[in-house]
Every structure is written in structure tokens, then in C-alpha cells.
Amino acid sequence: MSPETRMVADHREQDTAEREALRRRLAALPPERRAALRRSLLGGRDKRTWPLSTGQERLWFLQRFDPDDCAYHITWPVRLRGPIDETGLAAAFTTIAARHEVLRTRFVLDGDLPAQVVDEPREVRLDRLDPACSAVEPAIAAYAGRPFDLAAAPAWRAGLLRLAADEAVLCIVLHHIVVDSWSLDVLMRELGECYRAHREGRPPRLEDLPTQYRDHAVTERRRAEEDRDHLGYWVERLAGAPPLDLPLDRPRPARWTGRGAKIGVAVPDAEVARLELLARAHRATLFMALLAAWQVTLSAAAGQDDFCVGVPVAGRDRPELAPLIGYFSTTLVARADLSGDPTFGELLRRTRISTLKALAHAGTSLDRILGGLRLPRDLSRPPLCQAMFNLTHNLPTGDLLRTELGDLTVELCPPPDLGRARVEVSLDVYRWPEGIGGWLEYATDLFDAATAHRLADTFARVVTRAGGDADLRLSELGAADPKFRS
Known part of the structure; x- marks a missing residue:
């Protein structure tokens, strides 16, 4: 090696060592000092x-x-x-x-x-x-x-x-x-x-x-730009999915207003426990069984065997996201397949398979899916998913439901009903010792409270009857209510 080459190599080694030492020094700085240094390097520009x-x-x-x-x-x-x-x-x-x-x-x-x-x-x-x-x-x-x-x-x-x-x-x-x-x-x-x-x-x-x-937002954007977020799967899966056309109590307004209300939903523990046992026998979860029961309810009301239901999921697929506050949740789209008047057991099998595939392709935002599907614009209704289902599970609640705050005692207050609805009908439930509790949210521009109560009652009836006999066909579950056709 020539003296000139040796000199360049020595300078490179020294430069590398100095950079590594600088990185260690910066990493050791308190967070507020690092922020101040960043602002000084940016010339005081804080509004990036x-x-x-x-x-x-x-x-x-x-x-x-x-x-x-x-x-x-x-x-x-x-x-x-x-x-x-x-x-x-x-x-x-x-x-x-x-x-x-x-x-x-x-x-x-x-x-x-x-x-x-x-x-x-x-x-x-x-x-x-x-x-x-x-x-x-x-x-x-x-x-x-x-x-x-x-x-x-x-x-x-x-x-x-x-x-x-x-x-x-x-x-x-x-x-x-x-x-x-x-x-x-x-x-x-x-x-x-x-x-x-x-x-x-x-x-x-x-x-x-x-x-x-x-940082999460930047990473998510980059994944989408590099087409690494499973968009192709969702476009193929959801192509041609029809809207859910529930019978309305009044004409649909030309523009979605979001006005809504909610009613309580309850299913006793004995009925829920039977459905849970049935789900385990079919290698499914309670979530899958309740989603299937909600699909049966909507199908009975609308007379459809093909429609989409939105399902919120946590969206925290990396451990470093767990301690953060932020909007990570996303919406999985569950496309219902109730064709052929299957037994509830068969519907549960279909729901299990489609749910597992959806989870395997999670990570695509609903907006990306809507853009990929190129759906016709319709300001009168939410796009793609006119109905939602959410079983509050697998979420941390130990501190959310805390009963103390330092030297204070804490008692939960019921969240207020702000008179809004995100979609036409949404079922949001949780499992507790008394069974299933929660609420059904509905668009008041479209439905009367009596219709919402019929949907809630139908859901409870489907859970009860399906849990008692998985061989009942959907037409035999007694879900159909002639009042939906009035």
C-alpha cells in the first residue's frame, strides 16, 4: 500500500471512529437536549x-x-x-x-x-x-x-x-x-x-x-408507495361487492349527514356460553361466531346473501407501537357469503376462513382499498361498508378500567350519546360475566328506534338459536322478521 493510500485509509478510520463517538454522545443526551440541538441545526425552524x-x-x-x-x-x-x-x-x-x-x-x-x-x-x-x-x-x-x-x-x-x-x-x-x-x-x-x-x-x-x-405515519406511507400493503388481495376480494340495502323507514337523503342514536344490546351469559362452545368445536372464536350472527341478522333484514361489514382491528403489528398514543386502528372488510342457505355451522366455517385470510392481509387502510376499487361516488351513504361490527377484545383495559388515581377513587361514567352515527348500522359489543353487552348505533335519517330494536332483538335470537343447534339453516334460525318488510 502506497503512503498516499495508507494516509487516506487512516483518515477514513479516524473519521469513522469520530462519527461513532459522536453518535454515542448524541444518544446519551437527554431528550430535551436532543430536541434543542435539532432545532439549532434546523436554524430554529420548529414547524417541519x-x-x-x-x-x-x-x-x-x-x-x-x-x-x-x-x-x-x-x-x-x-x-x-x-x-x-x-x-x-x-x-x-x-x-x-x-x-x-x-x-x-x-x-x-x-x-x-x-x-x-x-x-x-x-x-x-x-x-x-x-x-x-x-x-x-x-x-x-x-x-x-x-x-x-x-x-x-x-x-x-x-x-x-x-x-x-x-x-x-x-x-x-x-x-x-x-x-x-x-x-x-x-x-x-x-x-x-x-x-x-x-x-x-x-x-x-x-x-x-x-x-x-x-414515524409510524412515514413508514406506513412508504409501505403503501412500495405496494407492500396487500392492496391487490383486497381489490380482488372485494371487487363487485354490492352495497347493503336495508329496508328504510324514510327516503334516503341525498347527502349523508351522520345523524344517529344508539340503543342497548344484551344477550344472557347462558346463551353466549353455548355459542362460545359451538365456536370452539368448529375451531373458531367467539368473535367469528358473533360476526356470523350479525351477518345473519343483516341478511334477514335486507334479503341479501352478499354484502360487506367493516371490522375495526388494533393495527399495532410491531411491539414498539404498543406504548404509543395514536391512531393505529384500521378497518378490515368482512365480505359476507350466505349463499345457498347454509347451516350456521357451515357459515361459521366460511367466516373463520375469510377472517383468517383477512387478518393475514391486514395493514391496508380502508382509503387505499376504496381507491383501488374505484367505486362510484355516492354522497348518500358510507362507501363499501354500510354496517360495522366490533367485539371489544384483545385490547388492554387494565388501566382504562382503573378504580384509583393516586389517592383518588375512580368510577366510570357512561360515555355520552352525541347523536352521531359513523355508518348506517353498527353493533359494538363486549363480553362480560353477565353475557354480551353493548349498543347498536343507527342512522336516524334512515331508521326509527323501533327498527333498531328489531335488529338488536333479531341478533340476540340468532345467537340463542345458533348456539343451541349449529345444524339449523339460516332460513330455519327464525331471524326473518316480517316487520322488516313493512
């Missing part, structure tokens, strides 16, 4: 924009379509009892928002496209709910229904309704664009630790986050 995830983009467009729509507001009210420290609560939310960039994010137009802007951490202040209200529920509903300006401020808020010196309702309202159901458990866990730490005069014990939501 980031792309939205495809799911966020859909919610952004929906909000632009109707800025006053609160259908995608997620509300979590809890009643607190004890020596309530408002300063401590505000400090806890301040810490959480500093940790999770998505809670400091605004959504703006960058040229012709929506983009995320992450603001610097700042103090969070609790809103004061109107103490003059005669009842808690109207006060919560009014606070939850207040629209968000996604471009002007972060898409969440928290308020306190004082009921007595040692009693109050804490109401947390978040737009779906920054949160999902999984995130609520993360939020309540960190709220508990940060509030307890403030009361005890110590720093909160929280592990550093492995990533931030905007």
Missing part, C-alpha cells in the same frame, strides 16, 4: 411538517367535509372522589403531552396536501365545565360535542366538572385522528403514574418511548 397516515388522512377529509361533525370524538369521563388536586391533574397531562408528540400535533394544509405539525411542549390547562348544569350527562355531552379546529390546536382536551369539594367528573375528549381505543389504556396508565408522582413530589417513572406516531 410530516405526512398523515392514510387513516388520519381519511378522518381529516371527513372533518373538512363537515367541520361540526363529532362522530369521531372519543370521550372518556370518570368520576373522581377524594382530595382532588387540579394542579396535579394539569401537570400530569402536561407531562403526557410532552412525551407523546401526537398530543401536540396540528393538522394543516401543506400546499395541496394535509400534513402534521408537531408543536413544542407547553403547559396543559384543564377546562372548567359549567357547574350550573343541573345534571352531569348534559354537561359532558355539551363538552364532548364541541368541534375541534384541527389546524389551530391539538385535537384533544380535558375538563373538570366540580360537583363538591371532594367530588368531580374528569372528562377527556379526543378526536379519533390522534387516538384509538388501545391508546385510552395507555393514556389512563400514564395519567395515574404522573398524577401519583406529582402528589408524592417525585418524577414519574415512565420508560422512554421507542418511537413517535409521525
Whole structure:
């Protein structure tokens, strides 16, 4: 090796060693120092924009379509009892928002496209709910229904309704664009630790986050651009799927308004347990059996054996996403196949196979699917999925359902009915010791409450009869209600 070549090699080794040492030094800096260094390197420019995830983009467009729509507001009210420290609560939310960039994010137009802007951490202040209200529920509903300006401020808020010196309702309202159901458990866990730490005069014990939501959005966009998100499977699977045409109580408006209401749904434990045993015998899950029962219910009402049902899934397919607050959930599209008047056991087999295939091809956003299908535009109804089904399961709830917050006791309050519906009919249920509970949400432009009750009753009847005899054919399940044809 010549002296000149040796000199170049030595310089390269020295440069590599210096870069590695610099990386180690940067990694050892506290997060706030790293952020300050980044701002100085960017010349003080704090307003760098980031792309939205495809799911966020859909919610952004929906909000632009109707800025006053609160259908995608997620509300979590809890009643607190004890020596309530408002300063401590505000400090806890301040810490959480500093940790999770998505809670400091605004959504703006960058040229012709929506983009995320992450603001610097700042103090969070609790809103004061109107103490003059005669009842808690109207006060919560009014606070939850207040629209968000996604471009002007972060898409969440928290308020306190004082009921007595040692009693109050804490109401947390978040737009779906920054949160999902999984995130609520993360939020309540960190709220508990940060509030307890403030009361005890110590720093909160929280592990550093492995990533931030905007990084997930960038990765998801790149996967879509590289065509690595299974779009081809979904376009082939859903091509030609007809809309679900349930019999309406009044003419369909020319434009979807999202006005809605909800009613309770309940199935006793004995009936649910029988269906659960039947599902296991067919190597299926309770979720698959309940989805099949909901498909039977919709088929009986609409007289169709082919339609689509949307199913929310968590969308957190990597372990580093588990501790994050953000909108990761996506919608799987379950295309029903009830052709040939099968037995319920046969329908359960079909549902099991289609569900497993759908999960194997999860990760494609509903917007990507709609774009790939090139469906005709119809402003009068939600596209592709006019019905939804959700069994709340496999989600962390240990902190969401907590009964203490530091030295306070916590009691859950029922979320308010904001009079909105995301699709024409949606069944949202959970399994608990008493059986199946939940609610059926419906579009009030299309259906009367009596029709919603008939759907709920039919679903309960299908669960009961199918669980008792898997060999009953769909026509024998007694699901058909002549009143649907009135």
C-alpha cells in the first residue's frame, strides 16, 4: 500500500471512529437536549411538517367535509372522589403531552396536501365545565360535542366538572385522528403514574418511548408507495361487492349527514356460553361466531346473501407501537357469503376462513382499498361498508378500567350519546360475566328506534338459536322478521 493510500485509509478510520463517538454522545443526551440541538441545526425552524397516515388522512377529509361533525370524538369521563388536586391533574397531562408528540400535533394544509405539525411542549390547562348544569350527562355531552379546529390546536382536551369539594367528573375528549381505543389504556396508565408522582413530589417513572406516531405515519406511507400493503388481495376480494340495502323507514337523503342514536344490546351469559362452545368445536372464536350472527341478522333484514361489514382491528403489528398514543386502528372488510342457505355451522366455517385470510392481509387502510376499487361516488351513504361490527377484545383495559388515581377513587361514567352515527348500522359489543353487552348505533335519517330494536332483538335470537343447534339453516334460525318488510 502506497503512503498516499495508507494516509487516506487512516483518515477514513479516524473519521469513522469520530462519527461513532459522536453518535454515542448524541444518544446519551437527554431528550430535551436532543430536541434543542435539532432545532439549532434546523436554524430554529420548529414547524417541519410530516405526512398523515392514510387513516388520519381519511378522518381529516371527513372533518373538512363537515367541520361540526363529532362522530369521531372519543370521550372518556370518570368520576373522581377524594382530595382532588387540579394542579396535579394539569401537570400530569402536561407531562403526557410532552412525551407523546401526537398530543401536540396540528393538522394543516401543506400546499395541496394535509400534513402534521408537531408543536413544542407547553403547559396543559384543564377546562372548567359549567357547574350550573343541573345534571352531569348534559354537561359532558355539551363538552364532548364541541368541534375541534384541527389546524389551530391539538385535537384533544380535558375538563373538570366540580360537583363538591371532594367530588368531580374528569372528562377527556379526543378526536379519533390522534387516538384509538388501545391508546385510552395507555393514556389512563400514564395519567395515574404522573398524577401519583406529582402528589408524592417525585418524577414519574415512565420508560422512554421507542418511537413517535409521525414515524409510524412515514413508514406506513412508504409501505403503501412500495405496494407492500396487500392492496391487490383486497381489490380482488372485494371487487363487485354490492352495497347493503336495508329496508328504510324514510327516503334516503341525498347527502349523508351522520345523524344517529344508539340503543342497548344484551344477550344472557347462558346463551353466549353455548355459542362460545359451538365456536370452539368448529375451531373458531367467539368473535367469528358473533360476526356470523350479525351477518345473519343483516341478511334477514335486507334479503341479501352478499354484502360487506367493516371490522375495526388494533393495527399495532410491531411491539414498539404498543406504548404509543395514536391512531393505529384500521378497518378490515368482512365480505359476507350466505349463499345457498347454509347451516350456521357451515357459515361459521366460511367466516373463520375469510377472517383468517383477512387478518393475514391486514395493514391496508380502508382509503387505499376504496381507491383501488374505484367505486362510484355516492354522497348518500358510507362507501363499501354500510354496517360495522366490533367485539371489544384483545385490547388492554387494565388501566382504562382503573378504580384509583393516586389517592383518588375512580368510577366510570357512561360515555355520552352525541347523536352521531359513523355508518348506517353498527353493533359494538363486549363480553362480560353477565353475557354480551353493548349498543347498536343507527342512522336516524334512515331508521326509527323501533327498527333498531328489531335488529338488536333479531341478533340476540340468532345467537340463542345458533348456539343451541349449529345444524339449523339460516332460513330455519327464525331471524326473518316480517316487520322488516313493512
